[in-house]
Amino acid sequence: MSFLSSPTNFFTAKLNDALGWARKYSIFQYPFVTACCGMEYMSTATAHYDVDRFGAGFPRFSPRQSDVLFVVGTISHKMAPVLKDVYDKMCEPKWVVAFGVCTCTGGFYDNYATVQGIDTIIPVDIYIPGCPPRPENVIDGLIKLQEKIQKGEQSRTLYDPRMKIGRPEHLQKGYSVEEHIKDTKS
Amino acid sequence: MTPLQRVQEKFSQDVIETHAFRGDETLLIRPASLQTVAKFLKETAELDFNFLMDLTAVDYLFYAGGRVQKEFRFEIVYHFFSLKHNHRLRIKVPVDEKNPEVDSLTGLWASADWYEREVWDMFGIRFKGHPNLKRILMYEEFEGHALRKDYQFNKRQPLIGPKT
Numbered sequence A: 001m002s003f004l005s006s007p008t009n010f011f012t013a014k015l016n017d018a019l020g021w022a023r024k025y026s027i028f029q030y031p032f033v034t035a036c037c038g039m040e041y042m043s044t045a046t047a048h049y050d051v052d053r054f055g056a057g058f059p060r061f062s063p064r065q066s067d068v069l070f071v072v073g074t075i076s077h078k079m080a081p082v083l084k085d086v087y088d089k090m091c092e093p094k095w096v097v098a099f100g101v102c103t104c105t106g107g108f109y110d111n112y113a114t115v116q117g118i119d120t121i122i123p124v125d126i127y128i129p130g131c132p133p134r135p136e137n138v139i140d141g142l143i144k145l146q147e148k149i150q151k152g153e154q155s156r157t158l159y160d161p162r163m164k165i166g167r168p169e170h171l172q173k174g175y176s177v178e179e180h181i182k183d184t185k186s
Numbered sequence B: 001m002t003p004l005q006r007v008q009e010k011f012s013q014d015v016i017e018t019h020a021f022r023g024d025e026t027l028l029i030r031p032a033s034l035q036t037v038a039k040f041l042k043e044t045a046e047l048d049f050n051f052l053m054d055l056t057a058v059d060y061l062f063y064a065g066g067r068v069q070k071e072f073r074f075e076i077v078y079h080f081f082s083l084k085h086n087h088r089l090r091i092k093v094p095v096d097e098k099n100p101e102v103d104s105l106t107g108l109w110a111s112a113d114w115y116e117r118e119v120w121d122m123f124g125i126r127f128k129g130h131p132n133l134k135r136i137l138m139y140e141e142f143e144g145h146a147l148r149k150d151y152q153f154n155k156r157q158p159l160i161g162p163k164t
Helices: A008-023 A036-044 A080-089 A101-105 A136-153 A177-185 B003-010 B033-045 B112-123
Strands: A029-031 A066-071 A095-099 A126-128 B017-021 B024-029 B051-059 B075-080 B087-095 B101-103 B126-128
Touching: A008 A136, A029 A036, A029 A080, A036 A066, A036 A136, A066 A080, A095 A101, A095 A136, A126 A136, B003 B017, B003 B024, B003 B033, B003 B087, B024 B033, B033 B087, B033 B101, B051 B112, B087 B101, B112 B126
Parallel strands: A029 A066, A066 A095, A095 A126, B024 B087, B101 B126
Antiparallel strands: B017 B024, B051 B075, B075 B087
């Protein structure tokens, strides 16, 4: 249906565009920093790379006032309930960025303590793998997030390890110790 | 006379084996005599071990690639230090796999409290007489004991939700 024949659709579409545009340039982020990725997060945030250029320069340390949850660093099983709590307390619309490979898949912490990807607990919109990711990667992820916000898209699904759905394909496979031994032998 | 010689002289039947190399003194003693030996170490004026530096455990399952078979699977290791005399002593106690239990030293050294909880958490060795023997690092829902050698390293634990 063309927008001329339906003025209401035209206006709501334009309103959503305007809202998306406003939202993507005023990202109020909640940095959930638990580990070494925090250093890279800080260097991205400060003057040299400067996320403020993308309108994300104002971290809020309260989940109620933020709309993007940056999960930066390894999440242990003991920390998982806290992360879930923080996510649940955020107001809609909300997005989640998994910063660093530990949050994406558990990374090389294939052990008893680490959650194998935060997408097993909360839905993740943008994955920024790397150990730690370069600031360029982070900014790339941020721009991808802005595109997502502009379109009004939000991830709602969790990763199901048995069905292997809900996680980008290149991140599906974790890297186990057995594989590492196999790789180094061959 | 070194602390090792003192203990060996006093508790000759309870000492299983000893080891000393350049002041690094180790005693392997019977679990039944742990309390009395520890009390002796702390309360004898010439020894005066007033500081329990470390308490940990070793799992000898698959020790040296399975070539060495120990009679008992676990050993608890105590590191004692005397601030007054500046000397050290290491005590080891073998623990059976079927009934992994030793006496608690919380009554003598208060610092044993958290160490013993850690050993319980990671190795599943109980301490008789401990006032509050529950997990210290892992959460209550955790299954198994993570530092046992037969704990599968990539075992997936149940995810726990927010506490209500």
